[in-house]
Amino acid sequence: MSSTGTTPLRILLANPRGFCAGVDRAIKIVELAIKKFGAPVYVRHEIVHNRYVVEGLEAQGAVFVDELDEVPDDVPVVFSAHGVPKAVPAEAEKRKMIYVDATCPLVSKVHREVERHQAHGRHILMIGHAGHPEVIGTMGQVPPGSMTLIETVEDAENVMPQNPDELSFVTQTTLSVDDTIEIVAVLERRFPGLTKPKKEDICYATTNRQVAVKEVAKQADRVIVIGSRNSSNSRRLVEVSEKAGCPARLVLRAADLDWDWLAGATAVGISAGASAPEILVEEVIDALKERFDAKVELVTTAEEDVIFKVPPMLKDVA
Structure with a gap:
């Protein structure tokens, strides 16, 4: 969409942003499970922390529940990307359920x-x-x-x-x-004798998105982070921007934009949490272009090429 506003605005688009390999894989697992077993496929907890994604999967036949005891015996269940306590697959096995683990590797x-x-x-x-x-x-x-x-x-x-x-x-x-x-x-x-992880536990995608937001925050008057309130990595991006000295807000989508808060800004940074789809980023950019004479500049701090394979159980429909 071309810009229709007259006030100039630089949109600084953080790259990397949005979906990470673990989220991509988790969503694919639910879609493939529906393809393989037919609807409904139950999912324990939100597969990823994003309402838009969850509603899209519900439309395809996914049913989201909080606990395993809400899942009938004869339907498949997917465990979310966040991982589950050992007691959960143990209970699923006891009940002889078909389950697919979408825990991020x-x-x-x-x-x-x-x-x-x-x-x-x-x-x-x-x-x-x-x-x-x-x-x-x-x-x-x-x-x-x-x-x-x-x-x-x-x-x-x-x-x-x-x-x-x-x-x-x-x-x-x-x-x-x-x-x-x-x-x-x-x-x-x-505790000088403390045993540390061999390799840092904070995932590459979390780190990369935080570095990109820091870079954007240096040049922006405001930073918009697209993501859900219950998304830990999205909330951290807001904090990273604020710590870098640039006011930031978390929005789920364009309808949540606070135009008063954006008033007077000449450069707005945009990023998205690891569970936010790119379509919502485009929606926010389009909303800004309707109000401003906006030009998008990509701010790239890393390139990502990580891909995680789906579980063997779903290979035949992948």
Whole structure:
């Protein structure tokens, strides 16, 4: 769409933005499961944190539920990209259910780390947000009491593990890189023998999107992040922009734009969380072009070419 407004506006479009490989794979898994088994296919928890995506899958025959006991015995169920506690597939097997695990491979990597630490007798500190499905899933990989959640620098200063010499940490994959560095620094100061992840747990896509937003924030008067309120990585992008000194807002789609807030801006940055589809980015750009004489400039900080394979069970319909 061409611009129809007269006030000039630079749109600084962050790249990378939007869907990551794990989200792409999770959505594909639900679509392929519907293709293979027919509707309805049940999904435990939102497959990814985005209402637009969830509603699109519901239209194809997906039914989203909170817990496994809401799923009838004779229908397939998909577990969300955020991962699930071990008790969930165990219950599915007990009920002889057909289930497909759409856990992001980078979250599964953290699950394996947690199992290894526990097998070596280490208590595990998990840096993350209470109540987030990924944290619940990761902490549910090992027996209760094996892990302690650390949400803030204050938590890191105050945690008192029983055996400080046998200690390790993992992190949620969608955290703020900068905030996590601060928390880890406190833990390493307090517990010099702390076992660290071999490779950082915060996923490549989270890191890349945060770097791109920082770059955009340097040049913009406002930053719009497209994503859901319950999307951890989307909310972190808003925080990253604010920390870089540029006011930012999280919107689900163009209808949520606050035009008063945008008044007076000459350069607006746009990014999208890892579970936000590109169609919603285009919708926001089109809305800006209707009000302003807007030109889009791409701000690229990394190129992504990661692709995750779908589970073997769905290969025949992929």
